[in-house]
Amino acid sequence: MAYDDLREFLSTLEKEGQLLRITEPVLPEPDLAAAANAAGRIGDGAPALWFDNVKGFTDARVALNVHGSWANHALALGLPKHTPVKEQVEEFARRWDAFPVAPERREDAPWREHTQEGDDVDLFSVLPLFRLNDGDGGFYLDKAAVVSRDPEDPGHFGKQNVGTYRLQVVDRNRLAIQPVPVHDIALHLRKAEEKGEDLPVAITLGNDPVMAIVAGMPMGYDQSEYEMAGALRGAPAPIATAPLTGFDVPWGSEVVIEGVIESRKRQIEGPFGEFTGHYSGGRRMPVIRIDRVSHRTNPVFESLYLGMPWTECDYLVGPNTCVPLLKQLRAEFPEVQAVNAMYTHGLLAVISTRKRYGGFAKAVAMRAMTTPHGLGYVSTVIMVDEDVDPFDLPQVMWAMSSKVNAAGDVMILPNLPVVELAPAAQPAGLTSKMIIDATTPVHPDQRGNFSTPTKDLPEAKDWAAKLQRLLSETRG
Ligand SMILES: Cc1cc2nc3c(=O)[nH]c(=O)nc-3n(C[C@H](O)[C@H](O)[C@H](O)COP(=O)(O)O)c2cc1C
Numbered sequence: 001m002a003y004d005d006l007r008e009f010l011s012t013l014e015k016e017g018q019l020l021r022i023t024e025p026v027l028p029e030p031d032l033a034a035a036a037n038a039a040g041r042i043g044d045g046a047p048a049l050w051f052d053n054v055k056g057f058t059d060a061r062v063a064l065n066v067h068g069s070w071a072n073h074a075l076a077l078g079l080p081k082h083t084p085v086k087e088q089v090e091e092f093a094r095r096w097d098a099f100p101v102a103p104e105r106r107e108d109a110p111w112r113e114h115t116q117e118g119d120d121v122d123l124f125s126v127l128p129l130f131r132l133n134d135g136d137g138g139f140y141l142d143k144a145a146v147v148s149r150d151p152e153d154p155g156h157f158g159k160q161n162v163g164t165y166r167l168q169v170v171d172r173n174r175l176a177i178q179p180v181p182v183h184d185i186a187l188h189l190r191k192a193e194e195k196g197e198d199l200p201v202a203i204t205l206g207n208d209p210v211m212a213i214v215a216g217m218p219m220g221y222d223q224s225e226y227e228m229a230g231a232l233r234g235a236p237a238p239i240a241t242a243p244l245t246g247f248d249v250p251w252g253s254e255v256v257i258e259g260v261i262e263s264r265k266r267q268i269e270g271p272f273g274e275f276t277g278h279y280s281g282g283r284r285m286p287v288i289r290i291d292r293v294s295h296r297t298n299p300v301f302e303s304l305y306l307g308m309p310w311t312e313c314d315y316l317v318g319p320n321t322c323v324p325l326l327k328q329l330r331a332e333f334p335e336v337q338a339v340n341a342m343y344t345h346g347l348l349a350v351i352s353t354r355k356r357y358g359g360f361a362k363a364v365a366m367r368a369m370t371t372p373h374g375l376g377y378v379s380t381v382i383m384v385d386e387d388v389d390p391f392d393l394p395q396v397m398w399a400m401s402s403k404v405n406a407a408g409d410v411m412i413l414p415n416l417p418v419v420e421l422a423p424a425a426q427p428a429g430l431t432s433k434m435i436i437d438a439t440t441p442v443h444p445d446q447r448g449n450f451s452t453p454t455k456d457l458p459e460a461k462d463w464a465a466k467l468q469r470l471l472s473e474t475r476g
Helices: 006-015 028-039 070-076 085-096 184-194 209-215 225-233 312-316 319-332 360-368 372-376 393-403 460-475
Strands: 019-022 048-051 062-064 114-117 145-148 161-163 167-171 174-177 199-205 238-241 248-250 255-269 283-295 301-303 336-343 348-353 380-385 410-417 430-438
Touching: 006 019, 006 048, 006 070, 028 048, 028 062, 070 085, 070 209, 070 312, 085 225, 085 319, 145 184, 145 209, 145 248, 161 184, 161 209, 161 225, 167 255, 167 283, 174 255, 184 199, 184 255, 199 248, 209 225, 209 319, 319 336, 319 348, 319 360, 319 372, 348 360, 360 380, 360 410, 360 430, 380 393, 393 430
Parallel strands: 019 048, 062 301, 348 380, 380 430
Antiparallel strands: 048 062, 114 283, 145 161, 145 199, 167 174, 174 283, 199 255, 238 248, 255 283, 336 348, 410 430
């Protein structure tokens, strides 16, 4: 099932019992964020949250926690809601192979219903803004997909980027944006600023669930998010032309905001509670001037709570971080079996691999640190043998506890790039990265006294089934 917009997905979530309508009156602060925060604390299967009775607003419609459980993530991909997470990642990886799927251009975008332009632009009249964490410096749009083009190659469809970057509302027609230097929009902005030019942007809010997944997905610089959305949806992604910038934007968005990142201007942005479970401080960030807002009647304001994991953000960026890393590594090292980069957006990754020769696992770990995402994130890599499942943490701990001899298996690589948000970086933006090689040494690496590993007995599988059957008979 491919959803063309957020509303279609919300109605499926409701049918599946995965959307909770909160009808009692709530305060915009702290209730909206506190409820979304709580959704991450009530165990798996948490629903999306819908609010339309928010005190102080006449017409607010707020959707939170839309991707905030494995059940909702499965439904976003059109899978049954009980699909185990490992199967979701495997299916995601299978669909990746259909890339690229050309998008379908449509004319009648629903967000064309209403327009504000120039001096009439007033975000406060369109969106029921509220703060997320109690130490945040202001209102944020943190689940938007921002479209920009390469100023040196604006006609290249693949280099047109669609990415999620947090946006602080600093005025009725101004936003501040946080482009992490390893991300594509930072490259676009650098090229524009070198020429002394503004960088046009189209910011799309309230998108179909696969658009939200690809906007936060670390693909190659010239790979199109729309063509990847088509592969993941199993149907071409519907796109439309934004009226002011002419950029390609999702057809089904609730709101499309167009304007420019003003060349070489910076202003204080933040603090903001981040995916690391820590606040970023206030820092000087680029500023966007909004020139046009297009929106549907009664737009749904989709937002996302993030902070101490797990939150919606962790579900949203879990599989979409694991799969690109897996594919990018396998392109050079077919021995790589699986990648679990679900922890703090892949600041830590667990990778299983077969080994060609001694030292191979460490080399694979170094490559993980130089993939598009690895450059700015992957800081600790735990390498495990091909028969260890990186998603099975007790197995990973077994490998760490029985295979690691720190003298030869722990490598510290000083002063490598990392997102400034990484709390342990020193200085911000640089860190020492670590490889823990928990694989069994192979020739010519002769370390250790590894004898033949024990394996589950061949008959254990049948016995497991038998024990389960007997147990259920006994328990009735
Ligand atoms: C909710 C959410 C918020 C994010 N905020 C930012 C941000 O403020 N700045 C940033 O550079 N990346 C942010 N990201 C991460 C990027 O969207 C993600 O790494 C993406 O792959 C970047 O793609 P790009 O390299 O194509 O720009 C965020 C992701 C999500 C899901």
